[in-house]
Amino acid sequence: MELVEYLKELQAEIREAELSFDSPGEKYPYPELVFAEKVMQHMSDIGMTNEPQLCYFDDQPGASTLRLSGYSFGSSDDDEAPDQLDLFVSLYKGVDEIEPLPQTEIVKSANQCMRFLKNCVNGTLEKSMDETNEAYPLVVSVRQFFSGLVKLRVFVITDLWLKNKGGFAPTEFQGKSIQLEVMDIERLFNHLQQNRPRDEVLVDFNEISGSALPCVWVPGVAGEYDYALTAIPGEALRFIYDKYGARVLEANVRSFLSATGKINKGIRDSLRTEPERFMAYNNGVVLVADEIGMNRAADGSPGILWLKGMQIVNGGQTTASLYFTKKKFPNTDLSKVRVPAKLIVLRSSESEELLISNISKYANSQNAVKASDLSANHPFHTEIEALAARTYCPDGVGRWYYERSGGSYKVMLEREGKTPARIKKLQAAIPPARKITKTDFAKFLNAWGQNPHMASLGGQKNFDAFMLDVDNRAEKGLSKVPESTEFKRMIAQVILFKAAQKLLRPLFPAFQGNVTIYTLSLFSAKVGSNFDLEMIWQNQKISPELAKQIVVWAKEVDEALHSGAQGRMISEWAKKEECWTYIKNYKYSPMSSSIPESKLP
Incomplete structure (x- = not known):
């Protein structure tokens, strides 16, 4: 299916949903909300965000417009108050042909959403808003939890096409960094139709760690994959999880991590008290990747320079524990931590999803993850x-x-x-x-x-x-x-x-x-x-x-x-x-x- 065909099919689904409304009226833009719900649900399914909720708000209390389509609160620890907030604003045009997304429109929508956030934090919206407004509880919660938030993102979701996919500079507000991301129609198409959201996971070890990772490289003999053994710096693994979140975890691993909790106490304690012995204590991680870039490491040995389409198929709790332990205990010294890693680089696109699923299944069957946890095979x-x-x-x-x-x-x-x-x-x-x-x-x-x-x-x-x-x-x-x-x-x-x-x-x-x-x-x-x-x-x-x-x-x-x-x-x-x-x-x-x-x- 081509991009334009996917766009037309998507718009037809949205119009069909709109026709189901007996009396839409003018209060809510239903097609926009149907689109927003579809995109947010997909982002939740692949681990980009955490259980998003639709929440429509469009008002102009002063000279400027405030706008919101949905939100998601997340927490590092299920027993704690939220420390992550994603806000979504929809830029929906209902087009049937590929239309470019002007940079000015992105900035405009992002600013409208940012103004909503700022007016929540400073209490302006709470004072002026009727308590019966559906957005009122969110407004109150944002003000209450803002001081404890460590990760804030604004997503512009759109049915238009963004030509330049480069990153956007973070915005600073009251000492906090707010990241802007765009989910345009091409990115959505690549995720849903090509079923390869992991293609966006690009890990450059030269950028993260300053050099290629030394490894033992074993070329494959059957044509399906190549193989490497390495040790990943703890700070590098923490950085990867910070940047990509649960997206870097294969679906079964994501499911197990959700069920068992994000921080393993034993891992946390060894990170804090004996970081230099972590490699001896920990079983490590198993990774798959679609592509690899090789170079010489600092010691002249074969080195892993970058990985594209990286997924962690075993060791999700180790990875998450590195991130959350450092966040909860900032004095934790990850510079001394090395994590043993086995890497499988896929060489054939045929049956690759089945191969990844089987690697996950057999890798996890050898440790605490039971076969029943691998839900698809239940x-x-x-x-x-x-x-x-x-x-x-x-x-x-x-x-x-x-x-x-x-x-x-x-x-x-x-x-x-x-x-x-x-x-x-x-x-x-x-x-x-x-x-x-x-x-x-x-x-x-x-x-x-x-x-x-x-x-x-x-x-x-x-x-x-x-x-x-x-x-x-x-x-x-x-x-x-x-x-x-x-x-x-x-x-x-x-x-x-x-x-x-x-x-x-x-x-x-x-x-x-x-x-x-x-x-x-x-x-x-x-x-x-x-x-x-x-x-x-x-x-x-x-x-x-x-x-x-x-x-x-x-x-x-x-x-x-x-x-x-x-x-x-x-x-x-x-x-x-x-x-x-x-x-x-x-x-x-x-x-x-x-x-x-x-x-x-």
Whole structure:
């Protein structure tokens, strides 16, 4: 697929989403928000940001405009206050042809977002803003947490094309450095369609460490890869993680790190007390890279000068511990630290993703990462994938697609659709709207499973909680993997969630995700086993009567969320179990008696 084709396909998806709004009105620019949500979710999936939230703000309290599309708070330690903040501002034009992005437009949008930040910090917005404004909790939180923030970024996300991809100089504000990044249509295309976001990870050891890394170089014999052994300076590994964050970690490693915590106490203590012995104590890291630049090291031995497309497939906790230990304990001397490293340089693009996945699988199977942590290979997911492939919709033609590993839907289309006509036929039978990712599946099922506080945790954290339940299926009297009837009920929950999402998006642009999750958990709590999921599977949609009831209760759930939050950010309040207790006990209007899916008398 070419860039312009991808752009047209993306705009068609956004327009289709816009048409689903019954009465868009003029308060919110829905296409812009749909675009922003898609881009932010992708950035979260690859580790560029942490569980972003839509939050639309566009106002001109004085002579200058303040604008925001979304935000993300992050923390080095889950028990601590946020120390990272990403702000997103959308520059969306709705174009169908490639149009260049003027530098002046980037600066203008970035400045509008920066002014929003500054007016939060100095208290101006908080004083002038109505407390019922959806952005009010964010405004308060930015002011409260600003002094403790150590990493601030402003992302301009756009459907235009940025010709010059060079970096932007950081902006200083109250002693803090704020980095500007642009996610333009070409960068998004390279990530999503080429499925190679790691191409942006370029590590220059001459720049970081002053010289090439000495190594033992072993040329490959099978044609798939070359091999090297080296020792990476601790400061270099810390710098790489600081620059790229979780993007430098292979997906399975990212998942394990999220589940186990970012700092290993043993690693932290050895870094602080015996840094010169770190190499003796630590197992090191395993890296893969797409390309390598070689030169002579200072001692004349073969040296690694740079790596492109670098990914850490084993040793994510070691890498993160270096970064977070230095940040938490600035006196830690990383200059004495060396980390043993095994490097695999890929030589063939064919099956490279499978090779990387297998390297990760076998490297991690030899230490604390269990096979079950490598989620894509879990029996539950392989069985759901198989059930989706062999289960036809009631029309006998269509199917759902379970994307057990990232990018597999695209690979399937390319593998099975040998001609444009065949691809078109496949897309008609299995449209993108019927593609389900693992993290979305976990969210949909946790929402109906009356775990809205878990579903509100966001992608990876909710997925980890969901997998704990999956591993305990036998204790609940369920088979270890689903069978056909249960699979159809699961897909009915997916259909229900997607329908609710479509209904509620125009009503709650800021916290639609939380409202949708809690509304469906409320339905499940009130109707439970008296709800006909089989009917939804048979119809592959929900009834108009159910749709009306979802809207009614969603408005009441939104009131309950704001009432219980008491000024706190809705997205944070929704993650607490006490929030679910509050929502369940809130007073709601009676449910309509004319809903076909309800079996209640």
